[in-house]
Amino acid sequence: MEDLFGGNIEEKEDSSRFFADVIIPVPIPKMFTYKIPKNFRDEIGIGFRVIVQFGKKKVLTGVIAKVHQKPPAAYEAKPILDLLDNHATVNPLQIRFWAWMAEYYCCNIGDVMNAALPSGLKLSSESKIQVNPTFDQDTSPYPLDDREETLLQALANKGELSYEDCESVLGIKSIHPIIKSLVIKEAILVFEQVKEKYSPKVESRIRLSKAFFTDKKKLEKLFHELSSKPKQEEVLLKYLQEVPVYRQPELNSRGLEKSVFSEAGLSASSLKTLIKNGVLEEYKLIISRFQEAAPSKEEITLSEYQEKALVKIKEELQEKNTLLLHGITGSGKTEIYITLIKEALASGSQVLMLLPEIALTTHMVGRLRQVFGSSMGVYHSKYSDNERVEVWNGVLSGKLSFVLGVRSSIFLPFDSLGLVIVDEEHESSFKQFDPAPRFQARDAAIMLAWLHQAKTILGSATPSFESFYNARTQKYGYVALDRRYGEAQLPEYILSDILVDKKKNLLKLDFTRLLRESIQEALKNQEQVLIFQNRRGYSPYISCEDCGWIPECEHCDVSLTYHQFNEEMRCHYCGFKEKVPKTCPACGSNKLSAVGLGTERIEESLSLLFPEARVARMDLDTTRSKFGYQRLLEEFGSGNVDILVGTQMITKGLDFDRVTVVGVMDADRILFFPDFRAGERAFQQITQVAGRAGRREKKGKVIIQTRKPEQQIFHQIIQGDYKNFYLQEMGDRQRFFYPPFVKIIKIVTRHKDYKVAERAARNLHHLMEDIPVKKILLGPEKGLIGKIKNQFIFETIAKLDKSGNAPAQFKQAINELINELQSHKDFRSVRFLIDVDPY
Ligand SMILES: Nc1ncnc2c1ncn2[C@@H]1O[C@H](COP(=O)(O)OP(=O)(O)OP(=O)(O)O)[C@@H](O)[C@H]1O
């Protein structure tokens, strides 16, 4: 940088130069050393955010990992351009955690930083800027200078500006100090992608106009006039009844939510007239997600069994750091967590509770909010970036000592965790597949807890085999809770043979007679039904009855899924879509038929079979909008829906009173999936969805449709015989070298040219054979899906001996091999991905 920081003067002071190692959010496997300008030297420290130049033009936010006096040997250190904080935004424990994650999951610490920090905390030349909707210049305590005002004006006109736009608006080169200042003044928000743009929730409210509010006489006169207009009078009376402004004048400024009037059945046009005549006024209030909510007083009393489990948990945690709470569906694990969280908070520790994305419902949030009020933060991926920044800062300032969140909440700036809870720990969505870091949030949470010397509780009705294995080998503590709370009993299971019904002509629209009759019965009793099929869309594919042609994605090696709703064929891997062909492009036949079962088709069949029932569907396609999932749950909860069809979204955590029948449409599909965990997953998914039935007095019924009812797994599910199922599967895993007996690392090679991808994968494979650790290498093989988004995919699977440091050695070696290969000109554009524990 020119002489922004008085470069000339610094030259003379060589001996007192200081340097900082900075983590920057780029996929490069190291930190960069920058020079600390003299004017920052006393203020800067580990975990502070700084603005640095990277490459020729880029400006990035980095985080300081280390301050020292050693200049880099290979390059001339550039100066840090600016300091964004006057305190650490990231604490040293987090930096250790990031470093651990980068090493364990074979990625760059910059990738971890990128995943960890919300984009609002990462100002860069790629950032976009918007006005903070809650900013009000008239009431803001911070005056703006001319340039800031110009920029704000431009933002107000344009809606958003890129970093470069900001530079050209003001005609200057280094825009970051101005942006930084506006962020501090809370006038603007920084974001990364357009979809993140923050629009706050606004509520329309009504209050009494000043003239009437301050002058009682005037109001009396008004009532006199309104006596001939009873509807308007009614509206005004309602307001004064809800907001007694004469007894408590301070209440008027907040007024009353507008919807209160319509909900009370009062005339909307009268309200409008009163506003027009200046009696009432309407204003907009921005609703924060972080409303002050006071905990409610209500105390929970644990049942005898819950109490026993609690005592045992505490006992076990005296010795063990991690504990598996194996409590059947509906056993009341949540209430046990609540008691433990309360105790941890009372002792001054922080608490983190992780839930899978789709289990983080209003219901769960509401339940915990009742107990913990606004000292609890909620961290959800559907929240805007700005809301995530608020939670981050809440944890940093100590305002939020308890966070309930999805997998990314492990990155929040906790500094004294005492307890970490991972609920539904078996859930596969704790694993992040793309992009790097490809971490398993449950495993990472255990590491995080260890760094804090905190305890971890893993909870599930159907534990993952890894966790159960760790419990059986005494690495984890173990507490079982095998009784449902209250009077509720486990449901009755019935296997329904699809082939038998088919032969007898009893199969109608893919429903066996038993399932149809059970649904009918439930409907008659005004009970609710869940139908589970883990496949969205109408049908997995369509096919020509004459020549067998199947439409495929142009960019991926998969067939297109038929979505009847908008008459489209869609690729579930890259989003490619096209209209459904009228005739077969291969042979011209017009006999194209839908093959297989998706949720859309089941929804349609249900409407045909039960025309009087209200049917709804819950899958990725119906829950894309921010509140889509929530709305469906509310509809179902309030009884507006009789039958809910869904993918694995309906298997998690739902706790509704009136569900008595659960149908599993096609259990074989889950069971015969080509993956070593198919059995484990089938056990988990079927048990979990079954667990939604009969959670109150009335016993539930679960009907499993299958073509192979003799399969042993079904009988183990029915008997709740997790242990024997586990033992049997573990025998196979040991014989065929699968986790938890070995460590698996998957190495993926991708390139747009098939030959190049294959050759690179082969080369790497050969090189890996020479890594001197005990291992089995499988591959390289075309991926299960051979091409995604025009990139051909080859995979090698390494199975490593878990003992000793074989995995660590292997990881280090592959990183080096990949670097070596990539320096070869043929392979420069090949992408190699390493996925540690890829399941
Ligand atoms: N001590 C208690 N007092 C009152 N109600 C309770 C108590 N314990 C549990 N419940 C109620 O029992 C039901 C089941 O509890 P909860 O949802 O915590 O089960 P769970 O173990 O999480 O089940 P799942 O694994 O199926 O989600 C809930 O409606 C809950 O409110």
Ligand SMILES: [Zn+2]
């Ligand atoms: Zn595709």
